[in-house]
């Protein structure tokens with residue numbers, strides 16, 4: 411059951427609300443997507459890139475120790491974090507950059523918040539020989555320096571956006587502005603299942619590989635799945651994971667939003683279970699955290715990938731219809747789940763995915779021992795070390811940073827300096 415209609419609407423959500431100038435590239439993109447998504451050569455090349463560049467299929471792992479300790483259902487993990495560049499974002503980047511190449515484009519632009527989508531796009535552009543510019547809010551550039559550095563190493567130009575709140579939404583606006591004057595040779599790779607049609611449908615198409623692999627792997631392992639759990643920023647890992655199961659009554663599909671620090675205004679990014687309003691932002695209609703005047707409100711989550719102000723239109727509809735259940739998990743609970751899965755299973759979840767892991771633990775407890783819940787580990791946590799290390803090991807981390815600064819500024823480290831000053835290091 412495809413939820414999208416030909417006009418790109420999912421019930422009342424979705425559509426394509428763009429300035430006249432963007433109409434032409436959007437129409438051109440839609441035509442190319444319809445053609446290439448049915449084309450044998452395109453699909454074969456995509457399959458090869460998935461296998462040889464991304465490293466697919468990603469495994470489906472049994473979390474044996476955690477399941478035993480937790481009680482209730484068996485917990486399985488779809489390890490998207492094993493994909494090249496560390497998250498599911500590369501499934502979409504590879505698909506869209508390949509499509510752009512078929513369209514004769516030579517340049518790619520992208521927006522990025524946490525940096526994962528920018529990183530995936532930059533790596534793919536390097537691989538496929540495309541010029542790449544990534545727009546990133548100045549605030550994100552400062553807090554996600556390791557990803558900025560990696561994008562530049564892949565040859566991408568990272569533009570620091572200094573308008574508005576200087577975060578993801580401003581980066582999207584700036585990328586749109588670029589596209590309006592460059593679409594003859596440039597394609598804009600949107601990183602989640604949102605934006606004007608046909609982006610939500612197209613991103614879902616490229617991310618559905620996650621759900622299809624789970625279907626195949628669960629058959630091979632003789633598993634009958636009762637519940638799937640995924641975190642939701644804009645919604646691309648969730649919709650791709652859920653896609654092959656949406657038309658059926660089972661399994662339960664559970665989407666997890668960021669509960670942040672608590673229920674207060676600006677303290678979380680809970681849209682479906684929170685105070686989101688139907689609005690039009692970034693070229694599509696959906697549920698957004700906006701004020702009475704339609705201005706986008708500030709959001710917060712410890713995970714940079716979950717604090718987007720809106721939600722993809724298909725998820726908004728499926729949530730309203732009740733096919734997808736929404737819940738939320740706060741920072742603390744996500745950090746606890748991260749630590750538990752790292753120590754029990756040897757898997758370091760991304761902070762985003764740790765929200766889904768925490769929800770899976772709660773849900774599994776309410777299920778029977780012969781039932782199965784699969785959690786999508788949308789990314790791995792290496793990228794988050796600069797955020798999670800100060801939480802788990804504040805003193806050692808401070809010392810590490812002091813050392814790094816000293817080493818860069820003076821060529822010596824704190825230990826040497828203290829020795830020189832006659833102090834014990």
Ligand SMILES: Cc1ncc(COP(=O)(O)O)c(C=O)c1O
Nearest residue numbers: 643644645646647715762788789
């Ligand atoms: C690892 C990871 N998971 C989840 C997300 C959330 O995005 P989406 O809802 O599009 O899957 C992000 C976004 O950056 C991410 O990096």
